[in-house]
Amino acid sequence: MRGTLTATGILLVVALAYAGSCIIRPFRDCWLCDGKGHHRSKRKRKLSRPCGWCNRTGKRLRFGRRLWNRARRTAREAA
Template structure:
């Protein structure tokens, strides 16, 4: 019983830490272009193409933040 409580506590701390980090830094570098906004085509190596994954911004909204935004949208709609 005590072990379960400790595990729950650790999980809660980790979740809170993740939530806080999502608030402080909602964006992370795009995995495809590495935060540059463009990436090299795999077939034509010299060609630099605008990144469609992050819409050329080089940044992607983090999963936690996206979930938070969705939740807020639902809350507002209700």
């Protein structure tokens, strides 16, 4: 019983820390273009093409922040 409680506590702390980091830094570098906004095509190495994943911004919204945005939107629509 005590072990379950400790595990829950640790999970809660980790979740809170992750949520906090998502608030402080909602964006992270795009995995495809490495934050540059464009990447080299695999076949034609010289060609640099705009990154479709991040829409050429080089930044991607983090998973936790996306969840948060969706939750807020749902709450707003329900009200």
